[in-house]
Amino acid sequence: MKLKICGMKYPENILEVGALLPDYMGFIFWEKSARYCDGNIPELIETIKKVGVFVNQSQEEILEKVKTYNLQAVQLHGNESVEFCSELKNQLPGKIEIIKVFSADESFDFKIITPFESVCDYFLFDTKGKLPGGNGTTFDWSILKKYNSKKPFFLSGGIGMNELRAIEEISKTNLPIYAVDVNSKFEIEPGLKNKNLLSNFKRKFDVANF
Template sequence: MKVKICGITDVETGITASRYGADAIGFVFAESKRKVSIEKATEIAAHLPKEVFKVGVFVNETKEEIEEIASCVGLTHIQLHGDETASFSESLSLPVIKALSFQGNESLESLKDFPSDFILLDSPKGKYRGGNGTVFNWREVSPQLISSKKVILAGGLHVGNVEDAINIIQPYMVDVSSGVETNGKKDLEKIKTFIEKVKGSLIGGITK
């Protein structure tokens, strides 16, 4: 099971998370309390292992801005967290993660044929498009609607609930941000514990 740690804003946390086994690091370029500058993201990305995904999170940004940031930072994946269209997704030069604020299977049905390499299932929108630390009902998700995509599960995950989440959704990757924070800042011990929980032995018969 793969793990993405999102909302990284400093070099030490990025390096340490990847050392603990994070498979993807997320940089938020949209409005958020975890928004990172292009310069800082570039610095962090330069210290990460080649095999770790460097994911840029964008909300309704222009293609030109996304491509420029991706090139500067050295992103490997683009996460679209807004109202981007299928044609917009197809026009991008890197693999796309299309985020969906899950509010029922009707909205999920509309993404079944969306041209993206991954679908990220997140909680309904709060103040920001993501990273709000709230959980949605995983049992409401229709397995048939997500069977053809690599699914990344987000939304209020933490060490206490991630096992249940994985057993129910059986995603390709889990994505955590606020669940590994203390007082709004990334907590290295929580990151370590979360990754160990996800990757340590077996969860629900799924090989890690």
């Protein structure tokens, strides 16, 4: 199982967290976010995939950010349509991944994701809240029993140290969980991560070998 650390903002902190060698690091390019990244991203080791997070932004803006910051993945956190994802996929260079986010709660209808299977590389399930992300709360993972797709997905939403046991349990199911996405539970303030807490989490995460 891969690890994604999202909501990175400050260059020095980005390097500190990058030294922990997560698989993905997320940078939010949505200006209304408290974790908005102004683009000052230092060079990272090649094994870390840089993810640009966007919310209902134009394809032109997304493509510009991909080129400028050499992103390896694009995370769509808004109400982007299947058509939008398809057009974007055709315009993105190389093997850049598209991660489509869905906000989940007890009433979530998994049928809506089916049309996206052919235009996205991964799904990401986050907690439905007031903000597109970073709400700091988990959703009821038992609803994932209704997941009937083979498309791998990221598990997100308020994941912290206390969720390690639950991650271990859900990893024993047949669900195609590709990665765990952490953010707000490891912050000193929005966008500034606690390196020591993340280091402890990653050490236990790696030992568990989900």
